[in-house]
Amino acid sequence: MDIKKGVSPIIVFVLFILVWQLVPIHPLVLPKPYTVFLRVVTDISNGILVGETIVTLQEILLGFAISSVLAVLIGILVGEFDFLKNAIYPYLIAIQATPVMTIAPIIILIFGYGIMSKVVIGGLISFFPILTNVVNGLNSVDKELLELIKSFRASRFKVLTKVKLPCALPYIFTGLETSSVICVVGVIFGEFLGSSSGLGNYIVAKQFNLDSSAIFSAVVILTLIGMLMFFSIRLIHKKVTFWEGK
Amino acid sequence: MDYAVEAENLRMVYTKDLKVAGSSDEAIRDLSFKVKPQEFVCVVGPSGSGKTTLIKLLAGINVPTSGKLTVNGRTGVVFQSPVLLPWRNVLDNILLPVELIYDKEEYLQRARQLLKLVGLENQEKRYPYQLSGGQQQRVAICRALIYNAPVLLMDEPFSAIDAMLREQLNLEVLRIWEELKLTVIMATHNLSEAVFLADKILVLSGHPATLLANYEVNLLRPRKLYMMSTVEFGKQVNALRRILGFEGEKVE
Numbered sequence: 001m002d003i004k005k006g007v008s009p010i011i012v013f014v015l016f017i018l019v020w021q022l023v024p025i026h027p028l029v030l031p032k033p034y035t036v037f038l039r040v041v042t043d044i045s046n047g048i049l050v051g052e053t054i055v056t057l058q059e060i061l062l063g064f065a066i067s068s069v070l071a072v073l074i075g076i077l078v079g080e081f082d083f084l085k086n087a088i089y090p091y092l093i094a095i096q097a098t099p100v101m102t103i104a105p106i107i108i109l110i111f112g113y114g115i116m117s118k119v120v121i122g123g124l125i126s127f128f129p130i131l132t133n134v135v136n137g138l139n140s141v142d143k144e145l146l147e148l149i150k151s152f153r154a155s156r157f158k159v160l161t162k163v164k165l166p167c168a169l170p171y172i173f174t175g176l177e178t179s180s181v182i183c184v185v186g187v188i189f190g191e192f193l194g195s196s197s198g199l200g201n202y203i204v205a206k207q208f209n210l211d212s213s214a215i216f217s218a219v220v221i222l223t224l225i226g227m228l229m230f231f232s233i234r235l236i237h238k239k240v241t242f243w244e245g246k
Numbered sequence: 247m248d249y250a251v252e253a254e255n256l257r258m259v260y261t262k263d264l265k266v267a268g269s270s271d272e273a274i275r276d277l278s279f280k281v282k283p284q285e286f287v288c289v290v291g292p293s294g295s296g297k298t299t300l301i302k303l304l305a306g307i308n309v310p311t312s313g314k315l316t317v318n319g320r321t322g323v324v325f326q327s328p329v330l331l332p333w334r335n336v337l338d339n340i341l342l343p344v345e346l347i348y349d350k351e352e353y354l355q356r357a358r359q360l361l362k363l364v365g366l367e368n369q370e371k372r373y374p375y376q377l378s379g380g381q382q383q384r385v386a387i388c389r390a391l392i393y394n395a396p397v398l399l400m401d402e403p404f405s406a407i408d409a410m411l412r413e414q415l416n417l418e419v420l421r422i423w424e425e426l427k428l429t430v431i432m433a434t435h436n437l438s439e440a441v442f443l444a445d446k447i448l449v450l451s452g453h454p455a456t457l458l459a460n461y462e463v464n465l466l467r468p469r470k471l472y473m474m475s476t477v478e479f480g481k482q483v484n485a486l487r488r489i490l491g492f493e494g495e496k497v498e
Contacts, residue, residue, distance in 0.1 A: 145329040151305040151321070154346030162346060166333050243332035246375035 031213040040217040053221055055198040056187060059115050060225065063122030064183040068176060071127050075134025079168075080160060085135075096128045101189060108194045118190040118198070125186035126179030133175030137168025170244050173237035180229035184222060248318065250397055250429040251281040251304065256313035258299050272454040273299040277313070279448055279460060281431060283396070286423055288440035289433040290486065291450030291458075297433035300455070301401040304431060322390030323399040326406060328382035330374040330389075336361070337370040340388045353392055360388040363422060380404075380411050384418070391426065398423070400432040413471060416443060420469060437486045441465065442474055449489050459489045 017033045027035065043049040078085050078092070104121050111117035141164050149159055191200025199218045206214040238244075256277040261270045273296040281287050289297050302308045303315060305323040330339045340357045341350040361367050364384040374382055383403055390398060400419075404412045416439060423430050434440050440447050447461040463482060465473060473479055 142329060144325050144327060145331075147302065147307045148323065148325060148329055149346070150307050151323050152343040152346050153306070154343075158346045162342070163331065166331070241333070243373060243375055246332075 028210065029212055031216060035213050036216040036220065039213040040220050043214070043217045049199070049202070049217065049221060052197060052199045052202045052218070053225075055115065056118075056191070056200065056222070057225060059118040059187045059190075059198065060122055060183055060229070062115070063119040063187060064126055064180060064229070066119065067123035067126045067179065067183070068130055070123075071130035071175070071179075072134055072172065075131045075172075076138070076160070076165070078131070079135040079138030080156075080164075092128075092131065100125045100186060104190055104193055108190065113194050113196050118187045118195065121190035122183045122187035126183040129178040129182070130172070130175035133171040133178075134168060137171030138164055140171065141167045170237075170241045173233065173241065176233050177230055177237065180233050181226050184226045184229070188222065248283070249280045249316075250283045250285065250318055251279075251431065252314070252316040253280075254278050254314040256300075256303065256315055257311050258296070258303060258308065259311045274303075274310075275454040275456050277450075277455065277457050279457060281429060281446075283318075283429055284427050285445050286420075286430045286443055287432070287446050287448060288444035289431065289448045289450060290435065290437060290440045290490070291455060292452045292490070292492075293435060295450045295452050296455030297435075297450060298401050300450075301399050301431070301433050304397075305399050317397060319397055320393050320395035321397040321399050322393065322395035324383070324386050324390050324401070324403045326402045328374070328379075328386040330382055330385060332374050335371050335373050336366065336377070336385050339374065339385055340392055342389060343392055356394070357388065357392060360391055363425065364388060364418065379407055380415060383407065383415065387419075387422070391422075391428075396427075397429045397431070400430065402433055402435065405435065412439075417469075417471070419443065424468075437483050438474060438479070441479060441482045441486065442469055447486065449486060461486060461489065 020033050023030065031039075078089060100121060107120050107124075108117045111120055145163070145167075146159075149163055154162075187198075188200040188203075191198040192204055195201040199222055203215050203218050206212075206218070256274055257272070258274040259270050259272045277300070289300060291297055299308065301323065303310050304317060305321050306317075307323075331342065334342065337354075337357055338345075340360065341353055344350045344353045358367070358370070361370055364387060366381060366384055366388075369377070369381065374385070377385065387398075387403075403419075404415050407415065419430070419432075420443060422428070430443075432443065441463055442465075444463050447459075447463060448457060449459040449461055450456070451458050465479065465482070
């Protein structure tokens with residue numbers, strides 16, 4: 001790997017830590033970076049955060065997986081059949097325009113304080129970036145390519161699976177990348193609103209105790225989860241659509 | 247005698263995809279011509295004159311508004327851009343038409359023969375982004391011919407390729423045409439290219455396209471590049487210019 005490429009993010013990280021160290025806010029409110037680091041290490045080593053992390057991770061992965069599958073399937077239907085697009089697209093946009101945060105309390109009421117309500121909130125919030133990207137991807141297929149395919153007289157299904165969907169892959173992956181990160185946001189918000197466990201639940205509890213370094217250690221773990229999701233998908237993206245940008 | 251292509255009073259009016267609703271766009275009017283089997287026909291005309299429309303009608307991509315069009319046998323089509331699928335290697339791109347309908351294994355042999363014919367026999371595992379523009383267009387030609395289609399349709403296939411290479415590709419097309427005994431119909435905006443390649447040139451007028459002339463080229467076969475600098479060749483190109491009505495400075 002290019003050494004310069006690897007070094008520049010590290011420099012930014014060091015600068016960030018330096019600024020954080022120097023910010024003149026009382027350590028009880030904003031703990032110093034080293035305190036946070038120690039807290040993360042002890043919280044993980046004595047197992048306090050492991051259980052919470054597992055709960056939250058389950059919610060994120062389930063929500064994201066269900067939402068991805070549904071969004072891709074519905075996206076294919078909407079992108080492929082004009083009459084479906086005409087019939088339901090306005091309503092899909094309407095649902096998208098409704099801030100998920102505002103209906104989250106109702107979702108909690110319906111699905112309870114357990115994992116399910118967070119799965120639904122996380123899934124709902126990650127649904128649309130994937131859906132719109134699938135639809136855009138299917139509509140972006142080169143016109144000349146489609147005309148050529150038309151001259152082969154192939155069935156619609158084959159054209160979809162062999163030509164249009166692969167063409168849409170770069171878009172679909174972009175949607176998945178975006179959604180992987182905001183799914184975390186949705187799940188944590190759901191945990192804030194009403195939950196009995198999970199990292200969001202932990203953060204709210206620690207807020208009442210004024211234990212800011214505990215909050216930060218949960219935040220660090222959430223950031224790591226989000227980054228891991230994003231970069232795993234990015235890695236698959238680059239492997240699958242190897243032709244992109246060439 | 248049986249013709250490879252017969253068109254009678256062909257008319258094509260586009261009604262969809264227009265900015266003004268309800269308006270229509272007449273691309274081709276009253277076009278009649280016949281193409282014999284194994285004839286090499288070029289279609290010339292000012293840009294926007296319906297050359298592409300004609301190729302699409304022949305390929306069965308569009309249906310004529312009125313008139314009669316008979317094409318005997320399958321057609322293979324090559325567009326101005328190669329439109330290869332970037333995730334498929336050369337061999338799989340050539341086999342795409344087959345794979346969309348049948349099983350591709352039977353045609354593997356044919357695909358390799360075609361690759362050899364265009365001099366890409368060692369490139370079958372490469373991906374489109376690893377090929378030059380000329381190589382990509384050769385792959386597109388192989389793809390068009392995978393079904394043993396007797397009629398090859400080409401819409402300005404080499405117009406994005408530089409002049410030197412273009413001459414080479416034209417020679418290659420002539421070689422393929424002779425070897426596979428194809429009927430070729432090729433749209434081009436380059437008059438000397440048309441004279442160099444064709445037995446017969448359909449000269450189209452501007453919008454909507456009507457047939458200005460069915461020009462018989464008088465040039466020996468096999469065609470050699472030096473022929474392009476003969477007086478006789480220049481006269482024929484000028485004759486086409488005259489038919490099209492854009493002579494520019496008078497030569498005579």
